[in-house]
Amino acid sequence: MNRIAQLTCIVALSFCNFVFAADLSVADIEQKITAKQAEYNNYNKNLESEIGAASKLEKDLEAVRQNVTLADADRQSALIEMNLQYEKMVDNPELDISSTKANYAKAVRTHKAIKDSITAKYNEWQTKLQDVERMQVSKHSLLNTIEGLKEQLNGARIDRLYKEFNRQEAVVVSHNIACDKDETISKCTERGKSLAKQKASKRFLDSLYDGLSESIQASARRESSDVFVQVVRSEVAESNFSGQGNFNVKMNLQLQGNLKRAEGCALLGLDRRYCVGNDSKVAPVLAEKPKVSSPDGSVMYELTVRSNVFDDEVFIDGVSYGSTKLQIMVPAGEHDVEVVKRGYEPNRQRITIKEPTTLKLDLQRTKYAFSKGEKIQDILAGDIPGPELVVVPAGSFRMGDITGTGLDNERPVKTRDLKQSFGMSETEITVKAFEQFVKATSYVTDAEKDKGCASYSEGQAVWESNRNWRSPGFAQSDKSPVVCVSLGDAQAFVSWMSKASNQAYKLPSEAQWEYAARGGKETDFWWGEGVGTDNANCGWCGSQWSNVGTSPVASFERNHFGLYDTVGNVWEWTTSSSDINSGTVRGGAWNFAPRLARVSTRMELEPSFRANYIGFRVVREQ
Structure with a gap:
């Protein structure tokens, strides 16, 4: 061999x-x-x-x-x-x-x-x-x-972490208090038992954190965490009063750690997508949680807020409490509850809390509206509408591995200055747009000429002679991004676009692509550092298409420049400023891991290579 x-x-x-x-x-x-x-x-x-x-x-x-x-x-x-x-x-x-x-x-x-x-x-x-x-x-x-x-x-x-934290343990605790002069024996007894429970719960919680395999990471985030200890069962084993007015109590308790999925990710500093789902692995808690009185005597009830989206934000009486599923103790009475998320209409309700309440507030998508002059669409020969373009403004940016989590070919970070604005297709070129080009020119792709198109199978690119842009190995619609195209195929498309529109079309340079994909941000993804869940179609990104196939273009939110799918779906061909015949794909794909979908990730390929996870978008110069 x-x-x-x-x-x-x-x-x-x-x-x-x-x-x-x-x-x-x-x-x-x-x-x-x-x-x-x-x-x-x-x-x-x-x-x-x-x-x-x-x-x-x-x-x-x-x-x-x-x-x-x-x-x-x-x-x-x-x-x-x-x-x-x-x-x-x-x-x-x-x-x-x-x-x-x-x-x-x-x-x-x-x-x-x-x-x-x-x-x-x-x-x-x-x-x-x-x-x-x-x-x-x-x-x-x-x-x-x-x-x-x-x-x-x-x-x-x-x-x-769930297994280590959500466990029950029998605890024996002894506590001694001095009764106040004006305190009845009954009140002193109840106070002593309450303080004994608090003492046992504190010690048990400390032992839970100390016993975690990742104790250092979890303990560093303990103060901002909402994990708690549930008293499952308690009984007094011994109790007595001393002659000096002291109350001594010994109690047997059954305690349980309670950690929710979102809290698990927070404690380990992981993206929330690893904690999306039910809490079936968490040990059961009491079916009914008792109401809790605040120091001023008001009654507190548990409010649970849910919505139909991830990464939303909940406001209660104007104060942000994080994202759903949210569980919080609030005083009895009237409260304003609002759930918001970028790209959705906010949902607000006025409710009266007089018992433990679960509130479901579903959000509806909003249509992204551009101001006048921000969109371009050329009419091609034969009255064919060209791809819709978004104007990307001129500007400077830092290009490459800004966050320090990237690969060697993303370094060093360089400041690039784009002096002219340009139009970029708001989506990847679709199957329908590519079909119009083929019909107009009788073009035959490289995959149709020779050995077909590669797919990712069993850890490597495998060539399939019967695969091409018409049949990539999974179902495609007119709105799906075209795949199985080489760099030459993509350049043939933009050449046709230029002739059919009398405008200067080309593939984006790497600098243009990264600048547009960042949308003015310096994080790994245009919305932040973590890929999150259901924000894009990439491997293990939580969408219905992840590790299955391409999603229809514009299935997720636009970035801040108005571009769809700059993260995932399909890798996109770009060119080097020094050699237009060299090929680098950017943006990740439906079957590649989130780390490879970061805005600065580069994958250098031979221009003749084509796969069912590679497509492209176009740029129009002024």
Whole structure:
């Protein structure tokens, strides 16, 4: 087995291990990540070696091509000399020209040998380039496997935290208090038992935090957490009064830690998407929670607020209490409750609290409206409407791995200045738009010409000859982003757009793409640092399309420049400012991990590569 085949097997095995990681412990998954990272580092070194070998072959080929020029000159010179000798033989038939003929024959053989060498060297170079292309794709597939394991790891960390925190324990506590002079025996007794319960609960909560596998991380966020201890059962084992008016009590208690899913993510500093779902793994609590009196004597009831969306914000009497599902103690009486989220109409209700209450406030999407002049749409030849464009204003920004969580090819961070505004298609180019181009030009894509389109299967890019933009391996609608297109296919589309509209269309440069995708932000995603849940269609991002296929364009919110799907759905072809024929895809895809959907992530590919997770969008210059 050659080295390329061995490396391909490594990627395939990586995916298999990832598939079986779901039921493993935190330690097991961490061990697998370490092993896969070592494989990735070794794979990356081999790739660099293969790239160097391809570069050397190219230089060797150029050197041989220079030699053939010299050999051809020698052959021509030998031919001229032999012809002169033949002319001399007309006057002198006895003239011996055998050495001249031998020199010419040698020159011809040398010339042919060098030309044969050029052919062999060229074929060797092309084979090496194909090896490099396969390895580049496999490298990112292996990286995606590692990121998938990290997703599994975070889920396992939360499961472990639940098991460690949501447990019951029998506790025995003794407490001694001095009764006040004007306090009745009954009140002193109740106060002593209450303080004993508080003492036991505090000690138990401390022991829960101290006993966590990630105690340092959780304890650092303890003050901002809403976790609590439930007193499941309590009984007095012993009690007595001393002669000095002191009350002594010994109690047996059954205590239980209570940690909700959202609190688990908060304690470990993880994105909320790892904690979305029910709390079936949390130990059961009492069916009815008692009302609690505040210090001023008012009665407090538990209010639970829910909505139909994630990452919303709840306001009670004008004060923000975080996102749903929210559980909070509020005084009895009237309260204003409002749930808001960007891109949705707010829902506000006035309610009267006189018992534990659950309130469901569903939100409806709003339509994003642009001011005059912010949208462009050209009418193409044949009265075909072109893609809707959003004007991206001129400006400067920092490009690259600003947050320090990226890959080597995202560094160093550089300040880029875009002096001219430009129009960018608000969505990725759709199947319908690409079909209009094909009908108008009879264009045949690279996938339809040769070996089809790649898909991500068992940890690597696998070519399927029957796959192309019409049939990528999953259902597509007119509103789905077109996939299985190479860089050449995308450039052919923008060339047609330019002719059909008499405007200057092109693929976005990397700088234009990242500037537009950031939307004026310096976080990993235009809405913040974490990918969240159901904000985009990427692997393990919580949408109905994640790890299944593409979503219809504009299925999620626009960014602050008005662009859809700059995170996930499909990788998008961009060009380098120095070489328009070089290809880099940006933005992540439906089957790639969230870390690879960050705004600065770059994946360098051969221009001829196409896959069912790669599409593009267009730019129109002023």
